[in-house]
Amino acid sequence: MKVSKDQLIRLFESKDVRRRRKLYEYYEHYFDQQHSARFTIELMNADLGSALVSRQDVKYIRAHCHLWKPAQPEVIEATQQPVEKKSTKKQIWTNQEELKNPSFTGSKLDSL
Numbered sequence: 001m002k003v004s005k006d007q008l009i010r011l012f013e014s015k016d017v018r019r020r021r022k023l024y025e026y027y028e029h030y031f032d033q034q035h036s037a038r039f040t041i042e043l044m045n046a047d048l049g050s051a052l053v054s055r056q057d058v059k060y061i062r063a064h065c066h067l068w069k070p071a072q073p074e075v076i077e078a079t080q081q082p083v084e085k086k087s088t089k090k091q092i093w094t095n096q097e098e099l100k101n102p103s104f105t106g107s108k109l110d111s112l
Contacts (some may be wrong), residue, residue: 012052024061
């Protein structure tokens with residue numbers, strides 16, 4: 001559930017336990033940009049309209065935000081090995097005697 005700006009202000013004013021996590025969820029794009037702590041605080045306080053966010057809040061969020069991100073499945077890239085394709089052509093077996101003696105006509109079973 002996404003928290004609104006008014007709810008976030010109320011969380012900070014009441015010193016709610018989860019205010020920092022909600023602050024991170026609301027301003028995650030600021031933390032992804034890797035700004036300095038002071039600049040991040042200025043951006044968030046300017047948006048909130050009052051000096052609610054402190055340096056300790058930002059330090060706590062940066063230390064714990066990796067735990068709050070949803071776990072993403074690991075992508076394992078398998079090395080693909082070339083696979084020999086089976087021929088779709090029907091294999092025809094030849095009799096070696098036919099190749100040596102061109103006068104041979106028919107199979108040995110025909111003479112029986």
